[in-house]
Amino acid sequence: MDMWSRRKAGVLAEVEAEERAQVAAVVAKEQATLEEKTDAEVLAELELQDPDQMEMGDDFSGFMKAAVPERLRRRALRKLWLTNPVLANVDNLVDYGEDFTLATSALETVATAYRVGKGMMAHVEEMKRQDAAEAAPEATEVEEDLVSQEQTIGEMIDQEDVVEPEEDVAQDEEEEQAPEILVKRRMRFAFAS
Numbered sequence: 636m637d638m639w640s641r642r643k644a645g646v647l648a649e650v651e652a653e654e655r656a657q658v659a660a661v662v663a664k665e666q667a668t669l670e671e672k673t674d675a676e677v678l679a680e681l682e683l684q685d686p687d688q689m690e691m692g693d694d695f696s697g698f699m700k701a702a703v704p705e706r707l708r709r710r711a712l713r714k715l716w717l718t719n720p721v722l723a724n725v726d727n728l729v730d731y732g733e734d735f736t737l738a739t740s741a742l743e744t745v746a747t748a749y750r751v752g753k754g755m756m757a758h759v760e761e762m763k764r765q766d767a768a769e770a771a772p773e774a775t776e777v778e779e780d781l782v783s784q785e786q787t788i789g790e791m792i793d794q795e796d797v798v799e800p801e802e803d804v805a806q807d808e809e810e811e812q813a814p815e816i817l818v819k820r821r822m823r824f825a826f827a828s
Contacts, residue, residue, distance in 0.1 A: 666704060669704050674710075677704060678707070681703060683707075686710045686714045689714050695712075695714075
């Protein structure tokens with residue numbers, strides 16, 4: 636765009652903004668005067684019928700004008716939803732068809748293991764404690780089994796008087812202490828010609 640067309644577009648945008656501001660000021664002034672009046676007075680002044688008395692097929696478009704107070708618009712829309720069977724009979728497939736306005740009061744009944752600053756640590760520690768308590772009886776049973784096996788082995792050794800040579804024990808200890816020797820291997824590839 637050249638300079639003159641940008642300047643012309645800027646002037647037009649300013650004029651449109653001024654017109655919108657004037658219209659918004661007039662609408663705000665009208666709404667302020669209508670907010671002070673009762674619903675019956677507003678309906679009579681705007682020549683609209685009572686939204687509670689409207690039925691299916693009536694024209695609800697008069698309530699969508701900018702001059703109509705928000706409280707009357709909401710009453711008319713509620714009645715429109717109730718009078719139209721397509722809108723009134725909502726099936727369970729609608730994502731937002733339920734009333735979630737009590738979500739804040741439901742927090743009193745919700746219990747959680749999460750703690751601010753600690754996360755789920757208390758819950759995890761409690762699970763560890765329960766696992767340890769369950770594992771403790773099993774460990775004592777295993778220990779008792781080991782003790783009884785050691786006693787039976789000891790009795791068997793005493794009966795046979797078997798003595799292991801000390802050389803074998805020393806050789807086993809040397810094998811345990813000796814480091815493993817790693818052999819480096821290189822891969823060779825052969826390509827068929």
